[in-house]
Amino acid sequence: MTEVLFESADATELAVTFIEVTRSVTQGAETVEIFTELAEKCVRLLPVSAAGILLRDVEGTLQVIGASSPSAHLLDLFQVQNEEGPCLECTTTGSPVSDDGLRLGGGRWPRFAELARAQGFAAAYALPLRSRDVTVGALNLFAFEPLSPGRLVVGQALADAATLSLLQVDPHVDLQIVIRRIHLAVESRNTIEQAQGMIAQRFGIDQGEALVRLREVSERADLTLVEVATAVVRREPDSPVTPMLTNG
Amino acid sequence: MAEGRSKLIADRIRAADSRLTAGHRICLVANELLGAKSVSLALVVDHAYSPVAATDNLGTLLDDEQFALGNGPTFDAQNSPAPIIVEDVHAHRAVARWPIFTKLSEKHGFLAAFAFPLRVGYAYLGVMTAYRARTGEPSAEQYADGLILASLATAELVRQEAGIAADPDALEPRLYEQSALQVAAGMVAEALNISIVAALARIRARAFADDQPVSQTARQIVARALVLEN
Numbered sequence: 156m157t158e159v160l161f162e163s164a165d166a167t168e169l170a171v172t173f174i175e176v177t178r179s180v181t182q183g184a185e186t187v188e189i190f191t192e193l194a195e196k197c198v199r200l201l202p203v204s205a206a207g208i209l210l211r212d213v214e215g216t217l218q219v220i221g222a223s224s225p226s227a228h229l230l231d232l233f234q235v236q237n238e239e240g241p242c243l244e245c246t247t248t249g250s251p252v253s254d255d256g257l258r259l260g261g262g263r264w265p266r267f268a269e270l271a272r273a274q275g276f277a278a279a280y281a282l283p284l285r286s287r288d289v290t291v292g293a294l295n296l297f298a299f300e301p302l303s304p305g306r307l308v309v310g311q312a313l314a315d316a317a318t319l320s321l322l323q324v325d326p327h328v329d330l331q332i333v334i335r336r337i338h339l340a341v342e343s344r345n346t347i348e349q350a351q352g353m354i355a356q357r358f359g360i361d362q363g364e365a366l367v368r369l370r371e372v373s374e375r376a377d378l379t380l381v382e383v384a385t386a387v388v389r390r391e392p393d394s395p396v397t398p399m400l401t402n403g
Numbered sequence: 404m405a406e407g408r409s410k411l412i413a414d415r416i417r418a419a420d421s422r423l424t425a426g427h428r429i430c431l432v433a434n435e436l437l438g439a440k441s442v443s444l445a446l447v448v449d450h451a452y453s454p455v456a457a458t459d460n461l462g463t464l465l466d467d468e469q470f471a472l473g474n475g476p477t478f479d480a481q482n483s484p485a486p487i488i489v490e491d492v493h494a495h496r497a498v499a500r501w502p503i504f505t506k507l508s509e510k511h512g513f514l515a516a517f518a519f520p521l522r523v524g525y526a527y528l529g530v531m532t533a534y535r536a537r538t539g540e541p542s543a544e545q546y547a548d549g550l551i552l553a554s555l556a557t558a559e560l561v562r563q564e565a566g567i568a569a570d571p572d573a574l575e576p577r578l579y580e581q582s583a584l585q586v587a588a589g590m591v592a593e594a595l596n597i598s599i600v601a602a603l604a605r606i607r608a609r610a611f612a613d614d615q616p617v618s619q620t621a622r623q624i625v626a627r628a629l630v631l632e633n
Contacts, residue, residue: 352589
């Protein structure tokens with residue numbers, strides 16, 4: 156019996172995803188938001204337990220730009236891959252990297268595997284964000300059970316959607332634009348994290364919950380997440396955001 | 404965008420004249436890598452400007468003029484999300500936006516300017532400006548180098564704000580690699596009712612006092628195991 160590599164439901168969902176991403180880009184949505192939505196889509200679609208999209212900045216550091224439910228532990232798992240792990244290998248070689256034996260111990264990346272096991276993950280995947288021979292980052296997936304090759308094809312299609320939304324231009328023609336976009340995405344993410352810290356402190360919650368609140372405000376106020384975060388950090392008294400995030 | 408580039412640039416800064424401040428050395432290396440006539444570093448916090456370092460008097464003078472007049476790419480870069488690249492100061496758009504800056508260029512012989520905001524997230528600390536003698540955009544490599552240098556300069560200014568004695572050997576190109584630091588800065592800013600810049604400086608100072616990497620102090624703050632007081 157042959158496995159159906161690509162269900163028609165997948166095709167529909169992927170087509171919708173590409174349309175959504177294109178629409179987001181034309182409406183000026185920031186990379187951080189597009190990548191966060193894509194990460195969440197991976198969790199729902201593939202399905203996996205956690206997903207994150209990482210980009211290499213000018214200093215060669217892998218930076219998490221969008222992630223599903225980013226707890227501090229999950230972020231550690233992404234960031235340790237600046238030293239060892241599937242994302243480092245993937246962005247260096249430009250090829251997909253799989254490890255579905257995390258529970259076994261040992262292996263190529265002991266520190267990474269230890270952190271992954273502590274969160275109960277059995278498998279980790281890194282799929283390249285790549286256009287021709289330029290790899291700008293990776294889609295990082297974590298699951299409690301290994302994914303079939305068919306699901307990984309869907310995962311790569313989602314990584315390709317991320318690449319298209321970021322690049323839009325041929326990286327060989329305008330590398331400066333790519334560098335600039337990645338830099339802005341990293342700084343947008345930093346701004347959001349600063350706002351997360353302020354909200355976490357204000358309400359006595361953790362950073363993951365703080366992000367949920369910021370996103371709720373973003374929906375209600377019809378502002379981008381970065382706009383909301385900026386209003387929070389700037390302590391803008393007249394912003395519609397302010398009364399939505401006041402304590403008491 | 405080679406991974407070793409950041410280290411190479413840091414090494415060059417360390418290898419520069421040891422009698423010079425870290426800021427001055429950053430300007431010298433930037434001058435060389437960006438093909439500039441003059442490079443300046445300006446500290447701008449709460450709209451207050453003060454010169455930090457420059458390759459020569461021209462850089463400082465051009466920054467001074469822009470801040471005195473409240474007009475120019477360096478002035479605009481103080482809270483710009485992205486670097487402001489003026490490939491030709493005599494181009495129509497540039498003249499319309501910054502008329503007096505164009506007059507300055509005629510007087511002092513520069514034809515292009517690249518102003519890099521020194522920022523991390525929404526913490527803006529100042530501007531690094533490269534003034535060039537000929538027109539033209541930076542190459543992709545120069546643009547990337549500019550961002551790396553701006554990142555190093557930002558880390559240096561945070562150290563200055565933290566009151567830590569300048570130590571050019573302790574350059575930290577990956578100061579902002581860890582997410583925990585930004586979340587911690589937000590928490591401290593909220594708790595003490597200070598700016599993110601001030602919060603970053605406080606965390607930096609505390610890490611120095613505890614002889615710990617900044618990322619470790621940041622994690623302790625995020626885990627609420629460490630609380631910074633006023």
